[in-house]
Amino acid sequence: MREYALTFIIAVAVTYLLTPFVRRAAIAFGAVPPVRDRDVHTEPIPRLGGVAMYGGFAAALLISAQLPHLQQVFLGPTWRGLLVAGGLITIIGIIDDRWGMGPIPKLAGQIAAAGILVAQGVQLLWLPLPGTTLLLGRELGTVLSVLLIVVTINAVNFADGLDGLAAGIVAISAFAFFAYYYVVAVDRGFDRQSYPAMIAIILAGVCVGFLFHNFNPARVFMGDTGSMLIGLLLASITITVTGQFDANASRDFNAGGLVVFLPILLPLLVLALPLADLVLAVVRRTLAGKSPFAPDKKHLHHRLLELGHSHARAVLLMYLWAAIIAFASVALSIFNAPFTVLTVTVMVAICAVGLITLPRLRRRREPARAGAARAGNTGSDTGEVGTDHTPAA
Secondary structure, three states: HHHHHHHHHHHHHHHHHHHHHHHHHHHHHHHOOOOOOOOOOOOOOOOOHHHHHHHHHOOOOOOOHHOOOHHHOOOHHHHHHHHHHHHHHHHHHHHHHHOOOHHHHHHHHHHHHHHHHHOOOOOEEEEEOOOHHHOHHHHHHHHHHHHHHHHHHHHHHHHHOOOOHHHHHHHHHHHHHHHHHHHHHHHHOOOOOHHHHHHHHHHHHHHHHHHHHHHOOOOOOHHHHHHHHHHHHHHHHHHHHHHOOOHHHHHHHHOHHHHHHHHHHHHHHHHHHHHHHHHHHHHHHHHHOOOOOOOOOHHHHHHHHHHHHOOOHHHHHHHHHHHHHHHHHHHHHOOOOHHHHHHHHHHHHHHHHHHHHHHHHHHHHHHHHHHHHHHHHHHHHHHHHHOOEEEEE
């Protein structure tokens, strides 16, 4: 655990220290796009923060390779593939953030980065199914792995709509993955020093380090450079954790086998809100006769702002929902107390719903209070007039 803690601190520190330099370089480079109609910020903000995130990731990965208890993680070629694929996706993001890139060339670059990752061993070989396993051939496994990586990259990219939103949600997902794998490794006697746990804690550190500069009011945006990078890292964790457990061994756990399926489910659950927002946006625009890629101001974060939430509070509410979903799923998969977990989760979720609707309730109360105040003032004035006209005894 000490090696993981040190790796986390390195990722946080390097990302935090690099970000101001990257911000100044982005301004000099001209990566400061004008404010668009659908944007919620009012001042132009430099992008390319993902360059600092890649620097933090690379530094933490290379330094952790020198730690005695983590060296066995670096025996295979996977970590080199992740460095190369991350570097490629960062270059694609720089081009897009500075000059713009069409959807087809960007998708081609994402597929190329995913292909590099798969070629270096980040590949689904089988999928857990209830009571059995589905063995995947090399061709099908490659296609499904590339598809999962590309979908995760774009889901995270889509979630990057408010200051600190994407970084915070991915950090929560990474912490949940780390807790999931570490607790299960302890329970099952697996090696606690492993590739998925290491990448998860590095990803969490990179996101936390960047959030110091990116939370509202943001001084720099990660841009596509950062959102595609952290999506790539999140997908690599998902794929490498999947297959760690034999589906037939799930009976040894008290959660009915959820522990086996959680690696695939967790990113989908944590990104459920952005993914649902994506689907609704496509349906909404298609029904309106517009292109599915046409921008609008009807996304989930726009609606939270319309309800009366501040920018920071809207982000924190989405953090809360992501944390509820992620850690409730992890707790259900590894602890023998489903009723307790569900009860606590429901109570927290009710509180979250109350927090979301609070501004609307306040707005409804304000007219009633104003009306009561006016009625009180009228009654007071009438009383004073009556007193003035009362004849003296």
